[in-house]
Each structure stands twice: as structure tokens, then as C-alpha cells.
Amino acid sequence: MVTTYRSLALRGLAAGGIAGAASALVQLLVTEVSIRAALAVEEARESDGHAHSHGEEELVSRGTQVIGGMLGVVVVGVAVGLVFATAYALSKRWFTDRTPFSRSLALGAAVFGAVALLPWLKYPGNPPAVGDPETVNQRTALYLGVVVAGLVIVWGASLLAERLRALSQPVRVTAVLLAVAAAVTVVLLAFPAQPDTIPADMPVDVLWRFRLSSLAQLATLHIGLGVVFGLLVDPATRRSKAATVTA
């Protein structure tokens, strides 16, 4: 039985590392394919003469960037795992009638929705050779704004579910889902459109394959974190055999 914050935090770090490694593997096998295709577009552009003057003499080689990118995903996984464990320890109204595994999985899915899916819907990520360096700070601010809005929606949904406790479960779930749908719609409409336009020389299939790979990686990271953390904290994971015998 996991009863101290310290043991939860250690499990969060471990689960984050495992989910991050899984996400890094998706990156190596899937996302890198479209990153390579996008870099080819960038190179073609540079050899065409109208220098998209990044002025970047290579600080880091391509091979190092592939490794570094994977390492970065693992590091982010570990860091998010720690924050996740803290959120799990603090949550007092998050599916309180469920098992630790279900709570962890639900929390992972909610975090995925708030910090990955919602920003992806509004400002889908772009491969190299798309972003305009001039607008990067504006784009970052908008992106973080949507992330914060997503977290507020998740927090509000759990608060609303608690307030509506008197209602029957089907009615309560429907009411919370409608409220979340309305809030998501407001966020998607209220935030301005992406400031950049997609360059004409970027093939649509490269762009969208990259975006879907990116979403797959984010899902692997966040939902994977919820699954692995749930396995590590739920005493039923190891007791399943004994439970079957005694049942």
C-alpha cells in the first residue's frame, strides 16, 4: 500500500521515465520519418538560393539531435511524472470511489486532453521548415495560454462533478460532458488563429503525418504515464492472483 508522498513521487518518476522512453521510441521509429522529410524541404529551399537565412552553422549534428530529442522526451517524461504524482496525491475529489489504477488512468487521460490534445487541436505542432522565427514568442504565449485553459477546464470539471453529486450518475456525467464541450468550444473560438501560414513548398502529407506522429507521441507519454503509474500504485497489481484464489 502506497501511503507516503515520497513513495508516490518515486513511482511518478519511474512511470514518467518508462512512458517517456516509450514516447521516445515512437519518435525514433515514426516521428523522425517526417522530420527527415521536412528537413529535406528546408535543404531544397536553401540550395534554391533564396536563403531562408537561419544563419545556423550547425551547433549540433543531426545524429546528436536525434539522440538529444529522444533524451529530451525521456527527461520531460520524468519531470511530468513527478508533477503527476503530486497532483495524484493532492486530488481529493478525483474519482474517489474508484481503484488507484482507474484514478491514475483517468488522471492521465485528463492531463493528455488538457496539455496535449486541446493545444494540438488549436495549434497543431509543425515539423522543421514551417515556423516563422519572427512569431515564435507570440506562438509560444498562445500555446501556453491554451495549456492553462485546458488545465482550468479539467479542474472545473472535477469541481462541477463534485457539486452535482446529488444527481444520478448518468445525468451527472452528461452534465459534466456538456459543460466540458461548451468550455472547449469557447477556448477554440476565443483564441486567435495560428499566426503563421504553412509555406507552399511543404507537402501536405509530410505536414499531417508529422502532426499525427506528434499526437501519437503525446498520447504515449501522458496516457502511458497514467497506466504505468496506476500499475505501480495499485496494490491489486500484485495481488491479482491471490485475489482470484480467495474469491
Added chain:
Amino acid sequence: MTSPAASLSPVSVPRWAFAASLLGLIVTYLVLQENGLALGAGSELLHEFFHDGRHALGVPCH
């Protein structure tokens, strides 16, 4: 089956937990966002090193 009510034992969250979580957010920021604001000159190397990961996780990039 474990009884769900029993499995939700309250965990007391110490104060250092918030510092640890803040550290987690700072690390995430350094990997995904560092554009020179926090580290100045060293940041460009960090930025290029984590380049692919930042793109892959859908964070805005140059």
C-alpha cells in the same frame, strides 16, 4: 477486489513536494521552451540539442 474506499487513504503532502513539482516544471521548460530567456548564451546549444524532441511534442519552435 480491494475495497475502493480503503485504497483512497489520504496521503499527507509535505511542503518539499511543491518545490519538487516546481523543479519538474522548470526542467520541462528548459527542455521544451528555453529560447535564451533563462540561460542566455548556453541556451542555444540546449535548444539545438533537444530540437527534435521539442518539435515532436508539438511545442512551437523557430
